[in-house]
Amino acid sequence: MIFLLVAIQWLHVLGGIFWFGSSLTNHTVLLPAIKAEPAESRRAWLQSFGSRYGRIISPVGPLTIALGIVRGLVGTATTCS
8 A cells, every 4th residue: 555655646746846847937937938039929839839738737737636635545544544
């Protein structure tokens, strides 16, 4: 049971790092750089980036939250046994 707990915890932390890190990178580096571009190239870049980013990050956020809940339940079951 401890191996399951370690795997869930590891995936939860990795997902949180990816989710939070990508959000920070986008808001502090990419979006300000895109705002400096001309309107036409900015529009094309944002459409391309938005669809790719959404496909990747959309499942990561809910999965990270779900793994946190599962980790709490498994951890509670492990300590109560």
